[in-house]
Amino acid sequence: MAEVVVEPTRDYHVDRKYLRLLLVLLVSAAFFEGYDGSILALLLPNIQSSFRVSEAVLGVTRIPIELGLFVAFFLTRLSDRLGRRPLLLWSVVGYTIFTAATALSWNIWSFAFFQFGSRIFLGAEFAVGVTMIVEEFPAGRRGRALGTLLTFNALGTIIVGLLLGAGLQDTGLGWRAFYLVGLVPLLLLIPFRRRLRETQRFVEMREERKRGELHEEVPFLEPWKPQYRRNLVLVGLVHMMRSIPIFGSTAWWAYYAERERGFTATQVSIYIICAYGLGCLGYYVCGRLMERIGRRPTAVIFFVGGIIFSITLFQTANKLIAFFALGFAVFFGLGMGPVMSSFATELFPTEIRGQAAAWIRNWFEIAGYVFGPALVGILGDHATGAIGNIGDTVTFLMILQIPAVFLVWRYMPETKGLELEDIMAADQLPLTPV
Amino acid sequence: MSNHSFAKGIVACIALMMVLAGTLFLLNHGHSRPEGVAENWLTAIGDTTRKGVEADATKRADKIGAPELAVPILEPHPELIKRKSGFDDLEVGKAARVDPASPDKVRVGFRVHARRPQDQTAEINGVLTLERTNDKWMVTALDVTDPASAGLPALPSDGGPPPSSAPASLWLGALVGAVIVGAITTALVKSAGGAVTAEPAAV
Numbered sequence: 001m002a003e004v005v006v007e008p009t010r011d012y013h014v015d016r017k018y019l020r021l022l023l024v025l026l027v028s029a030a031f032f033e034g035y036d037g038s039i040l041a042l043l044l045p046n047i048q049s050s051f052r053v054s055e056a057v058l059g060v061t062r063i064p065i066e067l068g069l070f071v072a073f074f075l076t077r078l079s080d081r082l083g084r085r086p087l088l089l090w091s092v093v094g095y096t097i098f099t100a101a102t103a104l105s106w107n108i109w110s111f112a113f114f115q116f117g118s119r120i121f122l123g124a125e126f127a128v129g130v131t132m133i134v135e136e137f138p139a140g141r142r143g144r145a146l147g148t149l150l151t152f153n154a155l156g157t158i159i160v161g162l163l164l165g166a167g168l169q170d171t172g173l174g175w176r177a178f179y180l181v182g183l184v185p186l187l188l189l190i191p192f193r194r195r196l197r198e199t200q201r202f203v204e205m206r207e208e209r210k211r212g213e214l215h216e217e218v219p220f221l222e223p224w225k226p227q228y229r230r231n232l233v234l235v236g237l238v239h240m241m242r243s244i245p246i247f248g249s250t251a252w253w254a255y256y257a258e259r260e261r262g263f264t265a266t267q268v269s270i271y272i273i274c275a276y277g278l279g280c281l282g283y284y285v286c287g288r289l290m291e292r293i294g295r296r297p298t299a300v301i302f303f304v305g306g307i308i309f310s311i312t313l314f315q316t317a318n319k320l321i322a323f324f325a326l327g328f329a330v331f332f333g334l335g336m337g338p339v340m341s342s343f344a345t346e347l348f349p350t351e352i353r354g355q356a357a358a359w360i361r362n363w364f365e366i367a368g369y370v371f372g373p374a375l376v377g378i379l380g381d382h383a384t385g386a387i388g389n390i391g392d393t394v395t396f397l398m399i400l401q402i403p404a405v406f407l408v409w410r411y412m413p414e415t416k417g418l419e420l421e422d423i424m425a426a427d428q429l430p431l432t433p434v
Numbered sequence: 435m436s437n438h439s440f441a442k443g444i445v446a447c448i449a450l451m452m453v454l455a456g457t458l459f460l461l462n463h464g465h466s467r468p469e470g471v472a473e474n475w476l477t478a479i480g481d482t483t484r485k486g487v488e489a490d491a492t493k494r495a496d497k498i499g500a501p502e503l504a505v506p507i508l509e510p511h512p513e514l515i516k517r518k519s520g521f522d523d524l525e526v527g528k529a530a531r532v533d534p535a536s537p538d539k540v541r542v543g544f545r546v547h548a549r550r551p552q553d554q555t556a557e558i559n560g561v562l563t564l565e566r567t568n569d570k571w572m573v574t575a576l577d578v579t580d581p582a583s584a585g586l587p588a589l590p591s592d593g594g595p596p597p598s599s600a601p602a603s604l605w606l607g608a609l610v611g612a613v614i615v616g617a618i619t620t621a622l623v624k625s626a627g628g629a630v631t632a633e634p635a636a637v
Contacts, residue, residue: 045519049485049487049517050486051486052487053486053487053490054487054490226627229626229627230623230626230627232626233626234623234626237619237622241615258523258524258525259473259524259525259526260597261590261591262589262591263523264522264523264547265522265523265547268523317590317593375458378458378462379461381470382467382469382470382473382474382597383465383466383467383469383470383471383473384462384465384466384467385462385465385470386458386461386462386465387598387600388465388598388600389596389597389598389599389600391596392599392600392604393600395608396600396604396608396611399608399609399611400608400612400615401612402612402616403612403613403615403616403619403620407616407619407620407623410620411623
């Protein structure tokens with residue numbers, strides 16, 4: 001391994017007061033990503049009833065909606081050209097408009113269109129939020145900030161569960177009331193928008209562009225250039241291998257619990273709320289641990305924990321064991337979000353960071369988002385599936401995830417305690433086989 | 435990466451997806467489990483009281499068995515259960531042959547928590563009879579009775595076996611699959627060449 005020579009880095013110190021404000025603004029992006037995704041999952045039957053559509057039509061409308069996250073890639077990559085700040089602000093505006101419009105949908109197709117738009121902006125908002133955290137927070141606090149950001153993602157899901165428990169869907173507005181809550185980010189943005197600054201690293205890069213030291217236009221395939229390709233393929237594959245079983249299991253657990261283990265609907269709700277509570281803690285612990293022991297060991301611990309507890313969850317018939325297994329599966333499985341976000345951003349230079357993160361999130365990870373639930377549904381279908389059992393199908397996919405642990409342990413660069421410039425200095429050394 | 439290489443990559447991904455879809459189709463082909471059919475029928479029956487989807491649900495149920503069979507378990511006045519789904523949750527057990535010599539007629543135990551007026555639910559245990567004609571299972575009878583006393587396997591929540599489970603060979607297949615996935619992904623990472631990894635920081 002080549003020796004890493006760390007050049008003295010520029011001072012990117014940003015005052016703590018501003019970082020706190022930045023975090024407050026960004027957590028709303030993370031919160032509404034979790035919130036919005038959960039509304040659709042939990043209120044789909046209500047929406048179906050409202051528009052009087054069949055199961056088949058409902059299934060078809062999910063395709064354009066989820067495609068929004070894929071299209072978000074094209075918006076997110078603009079952050080490397082236009083800047084993080086304008087993209088974040090416009091994403092909040094776009095998301096809010098489309099979410100409010102969703103509440104006014106007049107049929108299932110208008111609903112699908114507005115949700116498609118909302119997903120585009122929400123996907124971009126979240127991705128830019130993670131990039132801003134990575135660029136603005138010092139190395140020693142980056143993990144914690146990412147952990148805090150993602151904790152609010154889980155809180156979004158919990159709040160939907162609590163609002164459902166409180167019966168918001170039974171009010172005069174029905175499910176539409178949930179979407180009107182999506183107006184809150186805009187209310188937050190109005191007073192704070194002038195205090196939100198462009199990241200220092202992007203400002204510096206813009207200066208370099210003005211001086212002609214960097215190209216203004218970032219090509220679509222820039223992250224695939226030889227000097228970045230290995231990290232892109234590595235991080236992308238790890239994201240995809242994680243996302244297939246994770247999204248497959250989260251999408252199907254409630255169905256599995258009810259149909260294969262005899263849980264009542266109330267038990268399912270209680271288990272989910274408690275598990276996501278523990279999941280919030282998982283994000284936080286992951287953020288702290290990656291600063292203390294490093295990204296790579298933290299990822300290995302969380303991967304192994306996620307696999308073990310998920311398999312236990314989908315194999316045990318004991319409800320008490322299932323309760324703890326669900327909690328820890330969420331703690332480790334979803335809780336490893338901060339370390340995955342750091343892999344997707346820290347390993348790429350500022351001029352392509354947004355775009356590289358978009359490739360990883362909107363291509364590799366979204367593949368898992370689409371195929372994970374589909375694979376479980378097709379193979380585990382009780383009537384026609386080859387496996388015919390949701391629990392066994394999820395377990396099968398969890399076992400196929402094991403190679404991701406090997407990839408992280410064997411090939412993933414460690415970036416603990418390194419400022420972004422130090423990481424890039426290491427990466428630009430002559431290539432050495434790992 | 436050039437645009438040409440990218441296009442080739444996209445074509446390779448599409449080809450891989452088509453192979454995967456074909457494999458899934460082949461793997462699923464020929465499976466028809468009465469437990470799953472019974473569950474689908476009960477799900478559709480539950481939806482027949484749900485606002486906005488009554489017609490679609492009745493059509494779905496009718497393809498598997500006459501909706502009238504569900505009269506003993508379903509709330510007759512949907513407006514009294516706020517036109518929600520007729521069942522809060524449902525569960526089916528493992529099928530058992532009615533006549534050990536005939537594989538085309540089985541019984542499947544079930545339990546539903548049926549919605550009742552004033553936000554109440556009633557636990558109902560029952561047995562569905564299914565018959566297979568032309569490789570298609572149809573629900574032909576419904577009896578409100580305890581599955582265990584009818585000689586059927588206990589329901590999963592009572593400690594009974596799941597309606598279906600993976601064969602032991604699947605677990606061996608999963609381990610072999612993990613090794614193959616590991617080999618492919620490692621080869622992909624190695625072939626990508628590129629950036630050197632940083633040493634762990636001495637912090």
